[in-house]
Every structure is written in C-alpha cells, then in structure tokens.
Amino acid sequence: MPRLRRLVWLIVLALAACRQPEVPLNNPNLQIDLAYEPREARVGPAELLVTVRRADGTPIAEAVLDIRGDMAHAGMVPVLRQALTDGQGQARVPFEWTMGGSWFVEVIVTAPDGEKGRGFFELNVAS
Ligand SMILES: [Cu+2]
Numbered sequence: 494m495p496r497l498r499r500l501v502w503l504i505v506l507a508l509a510a511c512r513q514p515e516v517p518l519n520n521p522n523l524q525i526d527l528a529y530e531p532r533e534a535r536v537g538p539a540e541l542l543v544t545v546r547r548a549d550g551t552p553i554a555e556a557v558l559d560i561r562g563d564m565a566h567a568g569m570v571p572v573l574r575q576a577l578t579d580g581q582g583q584a585r586v587p588f589e590w591t592m593g594g595s596w597f598v599e600v601i602v603t604a605p606d607g608e609k610g611r612g613f614f615e616l617n618v619a620s
Contacts, residue, residue: 516601516611521548523556523602523610529588535619536593541586545578545602552582557603560586565595593620 526544541560545553555577562572572591576584590596600612 516609518611518613520608520610522608523553523604524548525600525602525610525612527598527600527612527614529616533619534590534596534616536590539588539590541574541584541588541598543576543578543584543586543600545582545604552578552580553602553604554578554580554582555605556582558584558586559601559603560588561599561601562588562590562596563599564592565597590618593618 524546526546528542528544530540530542543558543560545556545558547553558574558576558578560574560576562574563569569592572589574586574588576586578584594617596616596618598614598616600614602610602612604610
C-alpha cells in the first residue's frame, strides 16, 4: 500500500508541474478588447482586431498575444494565432471561423514588462 500511495503522489506532482500557471481573467492593468471583421461573424476567413490598453487607457505596444478560438462543443481543432501589438496597442490578425455555432476567443496577453492578462469573448458564428 505505501508504494501505491507514493506512486499516486508522483502522478499528482507530475500533473501539477505540467499545468500552466493560470493567467488572471480581466486583469484591470491589461484591458483587452476584441473586434472582428466581417462584423457579423460567419463561416470563412475573418480578421480579428485586438486592442490592449492600461487601466488609464494608454495603449500597450509590443504585447505578445496568444489567441485561441474554439467552439463550445468538444472535438474541434482550435484556431491558434500569435501576434504582436503595434504602437496603438492593436493587432490585426488573420483568422478563420471554421464552423457555424457558438465560439469563444481567448486572448492571453503578455506585456513587455512581463505582466499577463486574459480576455475571454463569446460569439455566435453564422453558417
Ligand atoms: Cu464546431
């Protein structure tokens, strides 16, 4: 029995080590906005417009964006993109809605000073 318990602990520790540290949702220091074109999302190519600002509205340039678009149901291949914000704190990111239905877009932002924030957006994509 002690040996089994030790094995279980090792597995628990290994899983904990693998998990990425949770990035805070809606960090007030990193205001993340998402818009997209076409403005009425439908299946096909699209463009995401991500804007990142400080709480006082100052744009954050050269922030790294890790973007993941996925659907509410299981089994989809997520649409992953990386981008960097410009001097206006904006990035235009070529994207694609690969299926109609309920989507979410998660944007993890890493500012140049290392601060992180996460934005989470839900939308419906027409077929
Ligand atoms: Cu789907």
